[in-house]
Amino acid sequence: MKVTLNVWRQEGPHREGRMVRYENVDVDPHMSFLEMLDQLNERLILQGEEAIAFDHDCREGICGACGVMIDGQAHGPLPETTTCQLHMRQFKDGDEIHIEPWRAGAFPVVKDLVVDRSAFDRVIQAGGFISVNTGSAPDANLVPVEKKIADSAMDAATCIGCGACVAQCPNGAAQLFTSAKVAHLGMLPQGQPERWGRAAGMVGQMEEESFGSCTNFTECEAVCPKGISVDFIAQMNRDFLKAKLRSS
Amino acid sequence: MSRLMDFYRSPMAKKMVMAVSGVMLFGFVVGHMLGNAKMYLGEHAFNEYAEGLRSLGEPFVPHGQLLWVARIGLLVAVLLHIWSAWQLTLLNRRARPVSYAKKKTTQATYASRTMRWGGVIILAFVIYHLMHLTFGSVHPNFDATNPFHNVVSGFQNVWVSLFYIVANIALAFHLYHGLWSMFQSLGLDHPSYKGLRRPFAALFATLVTVGNISFPLAVLAGVVKLS
Ligand code: HEM
Ligand code: FES
Numbered sequence: 135m136k137v138t139l140n141v142w143r144q145e146g147p148h149r150e151g152r153m154v155r156y157e158n159v160d161v162d163p164h165m166s167f168l169e170m171l172d173q174l175n176e177r178l179i180l181q182g183e184e185a186i187a188f189d190h191d192c193r194e195g196i197c198g199a200c201g202v203m204i205d206g207q208a209h210g211p212l213p214e215t216t217t218c219q220l221h222m223r224q225f226k227d228g229d230e231i232h233i234e235p236w237r238a239g240a241f242p243v244v245k246d247l248v249v250d251r252s253a254f255d256r257v258i259q260a261g262g263f264i265s266v267n268t269g270s271a272p273d274a275n276l277v278p279v280e281k282k283i284a285d286s287a288m289d290a291a292t293c294i295g296c297g298a299c300v301a302q303c304p305n306g307a308a309q310l311f312t313s314a315k316v317a318h319l320g321m322l323p324q325g326q327p328e329r330w331g332r333a334a335g336m337v338g339q340m341e342e343e344s345f346g347s348c349t350n351f352t353e354c355e356a357v358c359p360k361g362i363s364v365d366f367i368a369q370m371n372r373d374f375l376k377a378k379l380r381s382s
Numbered sequence: 383m384s385r386l387m388d389f390y391r392s393p394m395a396k397k398m399v400m401a402v403s404g405v406m407l408f409g410f411v412v413g414h415m416l417g418n419a420k421m422y423l424g425e426h427a428f429n430e431y432a433e434g435l436r437s438l439g440e441p442f443v444p445h446g447q448l449l450w451v452a453r454i455g456l457l458v459a460v461l462l463h464i465w466s467a468w469q470l471t472l473l474n475r476r477a478r479p480v481s482y483a484k485k486k487t488t489q490a491t492y493a494s495r496t497m498r499w500g501g502v503i504i505l506a507f508v509i510y511h512l513m514h515l516t517f518g519s520v521h522p523n524f525d526a527t528n529p530f531h532n533v534v535s536g537f538q539n540v541w542v543s544l545f546y547i548v549a550n551i552a553l554a555f556h557l558y559h560g561l562w563s564m565f566q567s568l569g570l571d572h573p574s575y576k577g578l579r580r581p582f583a584a585l586f587a588t589l590v591t592v593g594n595i596s597f598p599l600a601v602l603a604g605v606v607k608l609s
Contacts, residue, residue, distance in 0.1 A: 238478060346476075347477075374394055
């Protein structure tokens with residue numbers, strides 16, 4: 135089948151970018167979305183043009199490196215699916231597809247479809263850890279964790295930090311990401327000693343970065359490749375408020 | 383105080399201020415609607431209620447004073463609500479400096495997407511409403527001693543009634559998203575009531591709106607009329 139692509143091309147961080155149209159791109163319905171881009175890149179290189187830069191690593195939906203806006207939806211039309219796990223059989227012959235980088239003040243474009251997501255790393259550094267003694271590994275069941283809590287913490291921990299939530303949010307807000315990270319450790323017994331500092335620290339760092347503010351659109355939840363719920367946002371807000379009340 | 387200002391610098395805190403001031407306004411809107419429903423009991427009951435608001439707290443406080451305390455409280459809530467909404471809106475614009483060539487909405491409700499313009503419509507309505515039925519400056523035959531007369535003769539104008547109806551529909555959407563959003567913003571999501579938050583928001587938005595819209599309709603239909 136053949137599709138037409140409109141791809142954002144931008145040579146570097148502070149350069150002007152524009153949408154470029156690629157017509158008659160040959161694709162096999164079994165190709166992944168990234169393979170389709172790989173193939174287009176081969177064509178571009180043979181034509182002596184610059185290949186389209188895009189991020190990817192594991193190509194199995196677990197690393198969070200890939201991720202572009204496909205027809206105005208982060209990671210494309212399939213729910214709970216990363217761009218690398220999206221296949222061209224989801225599209226029809228003759229489709230026109232728009233591919234854009236994540237758009238957010240906090241995620242400046244590096245090149246073409248690649249954005250700088252180090253703002254997320256700084257949010258993690260501000261509290262996304264627990265302190266443990268070094269030495270040999272403790273017994274696995276030394277600290278009992280209630281099943282319900284273990285499940286919920288695991289749901290939060292599935293966040294791969296891809297940034298789709300920020301990209302889809304009309305406010306460019308990072309609440310879903312930050313709340314998943316705050317909740318995942320904040321719910322477990324191992325995360326209790328730093329719980330309040332973590333909530334205040336990570337939210338504080340999130341607010342230092344150029345993210346927007348949540349208006350509870352819940353758009354983030356709809357495009358999260360791991361289906362993380364906005365319930366964690368309420369949890370984070372509660373912990374943030376408690377942390378502020380405790381410190382005053 | 384400086385601690386409070388420090389807290390308010392955080393966008394999350396602004397959102398909480400918006401939620402708390404919104405809840406105060408919501409409480410007002412519910413009370414306001416229930417009070418106005420007295421018009422179904424006739425001119426006397428309605429005017430007595432209006433007078434009752436002015437004599438609230440007597441004989442401990444002078445006539446009309448407690449009403450002013452409430453009015454100032456409401457004004458502060460309105461200003462905080464709009465101020466925080468304004469600041470957060472500017473922040474959110476900055477957070478998406480380049481917009482998408484193509485953007486799709488996945489599951490955001492109509493109500494959530496119209497909060498800002500809905501708020502502006504409500505604000506315009508509130509100003510008009512005060513000039514119409516509180517100060518009487520835009521009312522063609524205002525009688526400061528007879529609120530019932532002012533309401534009924536005011537609503538007999540179809541265009542005035544229509545504006546009241548449209549504005550209250552805008553308020554319905556604003557309340558629906560606002561109430562649900564308030565639970566999220568304040569971190570109120572205990573499993574025992576989590577599933578009831580949306581139905582609660584829908585129910586109260588509907589009750590307030592049906593009540594408010596019934597007043598102009600009742601006047602136009604001749605159910606509530608001047609004696
Ligand atoms: C009777 C009047 C009003 C009531 C009862 C009310 C109530 C509320 C409530 C409860 C919220 C939720 C706060 C949260 O998200 O946690 C809210 C949000 C909001 N209100 Fe109001 N409000 C009123 C009037 C206004 C006016 C006059 C404006 C402005 C011009 C306004 C603008 C907003 C905005 C922009 C939001 C943020 C919505 C979002 O989350 O996206 N509101 N309101
Ligand atoms: S490349 Fe790792 S998640 Fe897509």
